[in-house]
Amino acid sequence: MKVRVLVSPKQGILDPQGIAVRGSLEQLGFSVSDVRVGRLVDLDIETSDESQARQMAEAMCDKLLANSLIESYEIQVRQDG
């Protein structure tokens, strides 16, 4: 089962990368009110059970992939293929 984990700075946590990217986008003429820069982790988990895959990904986020003090995460279970 393919699982995509999106880790981003928690709301309220200053994201200097996001601020820098927003400044650069504005330089290029794009108007953006907020930019947050995060991290994407693609996992291939050996199970065909969607809820089990989700549970495993959650445990991985809590233990390693995200630091819950400063980051939040979103798990997207994707169909194989």
Next chain:
Amino acid sequence: MADSRPRIGVLTFPGSNDDTDALLALDRVGAEAVGVWHQDDALPELAGVLVPGGFSYGDYLRCGAIARVAPVMEAVTRFAESGGLVLGICNGFQILCESGLLPGALRRNDSLRFVCRDATLVVAAASSPFLSRCSPGDPLIIPIKHGEGAYFAPPELVDELERHDQIALRYEAGANPNGSIGDIAGVSNRAGNVMGLMPHPEHAVNPLTGSDDGALVLGSFVDAARSSTLLAVRG
């Protein structure tokens, strides 16, 4: 007990680069400093552990996140839980936060720049085995060199740290180099036997290279190690 040159272990991870300076500095301030490899799942009899700076595992994922699952960290966690003295410097501080041995987290500097210069710190803790040679309010000049050294803890956690004398060091007011909340440069755990700081005391032990204020921190650590019981951790 009361060993005149207490044995302190200095960890080496792939990507550690201040381990040799830490060994030399500890030796200079009176310890018997020994190297400990990241794959070791046991610790020899030690009176203290120093987790040095560097870029363990290339800072992949988050600084310190990969190192915290290295076999040696399980042993260090047991050492700390038994009351053993553990000091984390820079990347070592990040590793101790990621391990849960210290509260809080370190994030990217506000400036997005790597800062490398002397910093003026102010001793904040009234009582810490790592600062016994200093008094609260004392200024210390110790170099910093980091890109991800902005200390963060939610406001309620910062209040708790203040209440329990866990804020060890702050950057001088008005000279916060990285955006750390409350100008915090170093913190301790509740019991006080684990401390972490972003500045590098091991680079400030010889007047030849500028300040030797780092020797006050490492010397305090060695004093405390000298009067503490040796602990070994089995694999």
